[in-house]
Amino acid sequence: MNIYDSSQPPKQVQINGVVVSETPGERPALVDGCDTVVGLFQKRCEQLGEHTAHREKDLGIWQSYSWRDYWTHAKWIGLGLRALGLKRGEVVSILSEDRKEWLYADMGIQCVGGIASGVYTTDSARQLEYLLRDSGSRFLFVENDEQLDKFLEIEAQAGHVEKVIILDQDGLHDLRHEKCVFIDDLYDTGRAFEAEHPGLFEAEIKKSQPEDTGLLIYTSGTTGMPKGAMLSQENVISACVSGAHALPTQDTDEQLCFLPLCHILERNVSVYFPIAGKATVNFAESTETVFDNLQEVSPAHFTAVPRVWEKIYSRVLLLAQEATPIGRIAFGLAVKAGLKRADYLLEGQPVPVVTQVTYMVWDFLVLRNLRRMLGMDKMRRGGTGAAPISPELIRWYWAIGVQLLEGYGMTENAGLASINVLDSNKIGTVGKAVPGFDIRIADDGEIQTNGLNNFQGYWRNNEKTAETFTDDGWLRTGDVGELDDDGFLTITGRLKDIIITAGGKNITPAEIESRLKFSHYVSDAVVIGDGRKYLSCLIMIDQENVEKYAQERKVPFSDFASLCAAPDVVDLIQAEVEEVNRAFARVEQIKDFRLINVLLTAEDEELTATMKLRRSFVERKHAALIEDMY
Numbered sequence: 254m255n256i257y258d259s260s261q262p263p264k265q266v267q268i269n270g271v272v273v274s275e276t277p278g279e280r281p282a283l284v285d286g287c288d289t290v291v292g293l294f295q296k297r298c299e300q301l302g303e304h305t306a307h308r309e310k311d312l313g314i315w316q317s318y319s320w321r322d323y324w325t326h327a328k329w330i331g332l333g334l335r336a337l338g339l340k341r342g343e344v345v346s347i348l349s350e351d352r353k354e355w356l357y358a359d360m361g362i363q364c365v366g367g368i369a370s371g372v373y374t375t376d377s378a379r380q381l382e383y384l385l386r387d388s389g390s391r392f393l394f395v396e397n398d399e400q401l402d403k404f405l406e407i408e409a410q411a412g413h414v415e416k417v418i419i420l421d422q423d424g425l426h427d428l429r430h431e432k433c434v435f436i437d438d439l440y441d442t443g444r445a446f447e448a449e450h451p452g453l454f455e456a457e458i459k460k461s462q463p464e465d466t467g468l469l470i471y472t473s474g475t476t477g478m479p480k481g482a483m484l485s486q487e488n489v490i491s492a493c494v495s496g497a498h499a500l501p502t503q504d505t506d507e508q509l510c511f512l513p514l515c516h517i518l519e520r521n522v523s524v525y526f527p528i529a530g531k532a533t534v535n536f537a538e539s540t541e542t543v544f545d546n547l548q549e550v551s552p553a554h555f556t557a558v559p560r561v562w563e564k565i566y567s568r569v570l571l572l573a574q575e576a577t578p579i580g581r582i583a584f585g586l587a588v589k590a591g592l593k594r595a596d597y598l599l600e601g602q603p604v605p606v607v608t609q610v611t612y613m614v615w616d617f618l619v620l621r622n623l624r625r626m627l628g629m630d631k632m633r634r635g636g637t638g639a640a641p642i643s644p645e646l647i648r649w650y651w652a653i654g655v656q657l658l659e660g661y662g663m664t665e666n667a668g669l670a671s672i673n674v675l676d677s678n679k680i681g682t683v684g685k686a687v688p689g690f691d692i693r694i695a696d697d698g699e700i701q702t703n704g705l706n707n708f709q710g711y712w713r714n715n716e717k718t719a720e721t722f723t724d725d726g727w728l729r730t731g732d733v734g735e736l737d738d739d740g741f742l743t744i745t746g747r748l749k750d751i752i753i754t755a756g757g758k759n760i761t762p763a764e765i766e767s768r769l770k771f772s773h774y775v776s777d778a779v780v781i782g783d784g785r786k787y788l789s790c791l792i793m794i795d796q797e798n799v800e801k802y803a804q805e806r807k808v809p810f811s812d813f814a815s816l817c818a819a820p821d822v823v824d825l826i827q828a829e830v831e832e833v834n835r836a837f838a839r840v841e842q843i844k845d846f847r848l849i850n851v852l853l854t855a856e857d858e859e860l861t862a863t864m865k866l867r868r869s870f871v872e873r874k875h876a877a878l879i880e881d882m883y
Contacts, residue, residue, distance in 0.1 A: 277689025298324035329443030330361030341366030349396035371515025463487035481712030491705035502530025517668035547628035556636035591652030
C-alpha cells in the first residue's frame with residue numbers, strides 16, 4: 254500500500270527540464286512523476302536511449318556507454334539474480350572499485366526488489382565476513398582476483414553465500430569454483446530468464462513502492478562494528494528532489510566519479526542525482542589518476558572531501574614555486590585580485606567596478622588558464638563535505654574562480670541535510686537546511702533532523718533504531734552544532750566525543766581537531782584529555798607536504814618514522830599547535846602532543862574506510878604515547 258494519498262495530485266515545478274515536487278518534504282516526493290528510484294531509472298532509460306550515460310577508459314581511451322546499455326545490463330543482472338533465487342527484500346553485496354558495472358548491479362538489484370549494499374575495497378576479509386553475515390547476503394559481486402581472495406579466505410564462515418559474481422576475469426581464466434561465476438555468465442542467465450519470462454523485469458519495477466528498502470549502507474563504525482542503515486526508495490527520491498532545488502543539474506553536465514560508491518555521498522552524486530538530472534558520469538581510472546581525469550573531463554560540478562581540495566591547492570602552489578620569477582609575481586597578483594573580489598561575493602555584496610575589472614584582467618591573463626589546467630574551466634560549482642574544511646581554502650578557490658560550497662549530511666539522512674548555495678553562502682558553516690528538510694538544536698546541543706530524507710532504521714537492530722530517533726520522530730545525528738539567526742548551521746563536534754577534564758570542564762575536541770587539520774601539515778588529530786588535568790594531542794602529519802617542507806630545508810630523513818622524529822618537523826608542528834591554541838581559552842589549549850609515526854591506511858584498525866580516525870582504537874593502540882604526555 255502506498256504511504257500517501259494518491260487522490261491528491263501534488264504541485265510540481267520544472268527545474269532545468271526536470272519536473273519535481275514544488276514543495277520538497279511533502280508526500281509524494283516525485284521526480285518526473287516517479288516516486289521510486291527504479292521507476293525513474295526505467296523512465297530515463299526509455300527517454301534517453303542512445304544518449305551517453307557513462308564513460309569509462311579502456312586501454313587509455315574514453316569509451317561511451319548509453320542509457321540503453323545501462324538498462325540492458327541492469328536488466329540482465331536483475332533477472333540473472335532472480336533466476337538464481339534472489340527474493341524481494343534480500344540483500345546483495347557489491348565489493349568493487351567505481352566502474353559502470355557497479356551501477357548496473359546497483360540498479361539491477363533494486364529493480365527486482367533486492368537491496369544493494371556496497372562493501373569498501375579496503376575492508377579486510379574479516380570485515381567482509383561480518384558484513385556478509387550481518388546482511389544475510391546470498392549473492393556477492395567482487396571486482397577482481399584481489400577481492401575474490403578475501404571471500405575465499407572466509408568462505409567457510411560465509412557458507413550462506415551461494416554465488417560470487419566476478420566482474421574482471423584477468424588472472425582468473427582457469428578458475429574453477431562451484432560458487433563463482435563471471436559477470437558475462439550472469440548476463441547470459443538473465444537473457445535466458447527474460448526469454449522465459451518476458452516483461453518480468455518491468456513488472457517487478459512496477460511492484461516497487463516508496464517505502465521499499467533500496468539501499469543498505471554500513472556506517473563507518475567509529476565506535477564499534479558497522480551498522481547497516483536502511484534507505485528507502487522514498488528517502489533517495491526525496492534527496493533527489495531537495496537536490497534539484499538546491500543543487501540543480503543540467504542534462505549537458507559531465508561529472509567525475511571517484512569516491513567510493515558504497516558511501517552515500519558518491520552514490521547520490523554519481524548514481525541517483527545523474528539519473529534525476531540526466532547527466533553523464535565519467536569514471537576515474539583510479540584514485541591515483543583523479544587529477545589527470547579531472548583535466549580530461551572538465552566536469553560541470555565536482556564534489557570531493559577536503560583532503561582532495563587541499564591536494565589540488567598544494568599542487569598549484571608547488572607549480573607556482575617552480576615558475577619563472579615573472580610567473581610567480583603574476584600568479585601572486587592574480588590571486589590577490591581574486592581574493593579581493595571573492596570577499597565581496599562571499600559577503601553577498603556587489604563587487605566594485607574597479608575590483609571587478611582588475612579581476613577580469615588577471616582572470617584573462619592567469620586564472621582562466623589555471624582553471625583549464627586543473628580541469629575546472631567548465632565548473633559551475635564545487636562541493637565539499639564529510640569533514641571540516643578551512644575557510645581560507647574556500648576563499649582561495651573563490652579567488653581563482655571556482656565557487657566551492659560546503660554542505661552536510663550523513664548516511665542516516667540520505668547524505669543531504671544542509672548546503673551552502675551560490676546565492677546564500679556563509680563560510681565556516683555548512684549552510685541552511687535543504688528545501689523540505691528541518692534542522693533543530695536540542696537542549697544538549699545535538700543537531701536533529703526531520704524530513705523524508707531520514708532513514709528507515711538500522712538493519713535488524715530495533716534497539717539502536719529506537720535510540721536514534723526522538724519521541725517526536727526527529728533523527729538524532731550525534732553531531733553538536735549551532736544555528737545562527739539566518740538559519741546557517743555550524744558543526745562543532747560529536748556528542749559522544751565531549752571531553753570532561755579532571756577540573757570538570759566540558760570541551761568539544763572536534764573544534765580543536767578541525768582547526769589543527771586546517772594546517773596543510775596536519776592530516777588528522779585526536780585530542781586527549783578525558784579525566785586528565787590538561788589536553789594533549791596525537792597528530793598524523795600530512796606526508797606529502799611535510800616531506801616537501803623537509804626537502805626544501807635539507808632536513809635529513811630516511812623513512813616516515815624518521816621524518817616524524819626530525820627536530821625541525823616537530824618544531825613545525827609545534828608552531829602549528831601554538832597557532833591553534835591562540836584561538837582557544839587556556840583550559841582548551843593543547844599542552845603537549847606526539848606524532849603518530851606510522852603511515853595509516855584504511856586497512857589499519859585506527860582508520861575507517863572513509864579515512865576517519867577511530868578515537869577508541871587510536872587511544873588504545875597508542876596508550877604508551879598518551880601516558881608519556883602525562
